[in-house]
Amino acid sequence: MNNNTKIIIVLLIIAVGSISCLLVSGFGLVFEGKESDFYATPVTGENISAYKNSCAELKLTDLSKNYNALNGKNVKVTGQIYQKEEYIQFDKTRSNIILKVAGLSEPYMIISYTGTLPYNTNDTVTVYGEYMFPTSINSLPELSNQDLVGMKAGYIEKT
Numbered sequence: 001m002n003n004n005t006k007i008i009i010v011l012l013i014i015a016v017g018s019i020s021c022l023l024v025s026g027f028g029l030v031f032e033g034k035e036s037d038f039y040a041t042p043v044t045g046e047n048i049s050a051y052k053n054s055c056a057e058l059k060l061t062d063l064s065k066n067y068n069a070l071n072g073k074n075v076k077v078t079g080q081i082y083q084k085e086e087y088i089q090f091d092k093t094r095s096n097i098i099l100k101v102a103g104l105s106e107p108y109m110i111i112s113y114t115g116t117l118p119y120n121t122n123d124t125v126t127v128y129g130e131y132m133f134p135t136s137i138n139s140l141p142e143l144s145n146q147d148l149v150g151m152k153a154g155y156i157e158k159t
Helices: 003-026 047-053
Strands: 074-089 092-100 108-114 124-135 148-158
Touching (some): 108 124
Antiparallel strands (some): 074 092, 074 124, 092 108
């Protein structure tokens, strides 16, 4: 193999690597910020009961005046899984759920969870975690570019 061929191969490898980085960034798989900005630490074992007790039920009246008022508070909400996706991020399995919740003016919430969930679309679950607003998601055209209520889930159980 002559030197020109080697140079061309190296340039091709660099070009493919650069394009791959751009594609990954363009699809939203690269995030600025810390892992804790997006996900709660999963709650397990003996800590589950205390964690569940630390979460107040999310009610429509809590949100009627100011959706930002509960940011950072531990809440729980029950709803039906409308859509679920799992992927690897920050070297861990992640789950995003679009949860359909009765009684909210916008009936969908975005739930982020660290780990794999054994629950499926249409299952009813109770989610315990940290409230956050605004959140958004682009995987469903009807919800893209909307500010939605979200939660960083620490624990999820089927109800």
